Amino acid sequence: MIRIGIVGYGNLAKGAECAIAQNDDMVLSAVFTRRNPESLTIRTPDVPVVAMDDILSWQGKVDVLLLCGGSATDLPEMTPELAKHFNVIDSFDTHAAIGEHFERVNAAAVENGNIAVISGGWDPGLFSVNRLYASAILPQGKDYTFWGRGVSQGHSDAVRRIPGVVDCRQYTIPVPEALDRVRNGENPDLTTREKHTRHCFVVAEDGADKAAITEAIVNMPNYFTDYDTTVEFITKEEMARDHSGLPHGGSVIRSGVTGWDGECKQTIEYKLTLDSNPQFTSSVLIALARAAMRMKERGITGCQTIFDIAPADLSTMSRDEMRRKLL
């Protein structure tokens, strides 16, 4: 049994707790929190909630930690620090900073003989590995990534900071015509605006200036100016009824050509349709944790990504069983 520790207890951590329960070869050993442990009630019976300050006393009692913090401030500190003492898995997703994060985590893990897998999940993660397979197979081609229809938490939070806004759920939506053109192998050059639209469901304070809120949203730099954005005001009750989930998904498409003169179009699409983004992301982390344990047993340490992991290591099946059932 692989003994897993979960660090944090937000949406991602709660998803990981559910995912562990779906996998027979794993057990949740402890949840670590910066909050008062007594304030937390978790779902798995008889599993302790432990203060982060006591985490080092759990060395040797967990095989691998799932770090379920955020990429903005938590993981850049937490992953290299904990990789000194534990095998760790994170979902660091600030694409531009992955190189630096990798170096810091790798140094800590190598020095202490641990294994770390960073940037797990679906993007980065499964989308990344599909970009890799597809570009290796179709060297003459072009990559497209479409996100959605799904809730962007960063954009929802940005709208919530606007005066007069009580709540917001922002959906990122691929433009159907753009998707069709890519799937047809047209290899279009698409601007940001041509690829995605944004749809904000907003609950406003009583008497708030809705026109001003709308203006503030659609003109917000970085977040909305490059997109066609729809703002729709709804009630608190409608928000609770229709937008309580965190669905997401998207497609990675490589559109390439083969043949002596590039005469044949070949299209590879990897598509996710997710009712729950955090539950799916954590399900990926759990499979990566299994692979990390297998690799560690073979003497592999240091920082790894999904690119470095032989797919067989993710599965509970034996090599023989997977050749028989899946090949």
Next chain:
Amino acid sequence: MIRIGIVGYGNLAKGAECAIAQNDDMVLSAVFTRRNPESLTIRTPDVPVVAMDDILSWQGKVDVLLLCGGSATDLPEMTPELAKHFNVIDSFDTHAAIGEHFERVNAAAVENGNIAVISGGWDPGLFSVNRLYASAILPQGKDYTFWGRGVSQGHSDAVRRIPGVVDCRQYTIPVPEALDRVRNGENPDLTTREKHTRHCFVVAEDGADKAAITEAIVNMPNYFTDYDTTVEFITKEEMARDHSGLPHGGSVIRSGVTGWDGECKQTIEYKLTLDSNPQFTSSVLIALARAAMRMKERGITGCQTIFDIAPADLSTMSRDEMRRKLL
């Protein structure tokens, strides 16, 4: 440069020749044939066509052989035999016999310190590895594979053997309603008939009994009896004009649930839309050849499948570059 030898010169081999030309780190060293080498003209300038009887004299002059024979009779003999003397890649696709093929190839490769990758391509191959990723991530779920719209060469050949038939192209077509239900996460139980239909374009001899041909097709055991089959008679000219390509593709879909009570549906789809089945299949073999060479350099020998190959080994990019560009 990876020096590649191609064994055979049918559609798959011709696709491999084109794929090598698309990859800067590879060179075609020779094509080996059982035919009279002088009867063959290949596309790549200044590359010798060599009789199969002379292949052993090429040890040390090619790094890896792509075995482009058929799974029915060629590869079961050829792959284990040549794995004694060379690193080899094949596309063995008789699913039920893969276990036995693996054992024979593995024994030959291990004994002689070579590496072999079997069952490369897209099914088995990319479809298989996607079944593996998806089942590892969503342990509570169900797999579906749909093939087509595409030409099945086996079914086309079977129809050609019917008296009165001059030529046939058989298309396998997924049933749109079945695909929709699976994509919607309904997890339906589908019969063979409910998943695919078959469409035969047939050129008949002058004066042939078309009704009798149609009866012979739709009642052919194993090939057609379990399917709803449409038979359409066309002219030789229409066949040449509209059906000269070998398109194919399909989807691997895993429909699973996550959450404490399995309350969230999660769907993963991997979809290929291919103008040329053999060109795409050989493009996969080429990437597997690159990975095999990398693994061999690290001392790995014996028979491998796509399950055993870390995705990073398929790409020409360095680890650093792929983390920066693809992760």
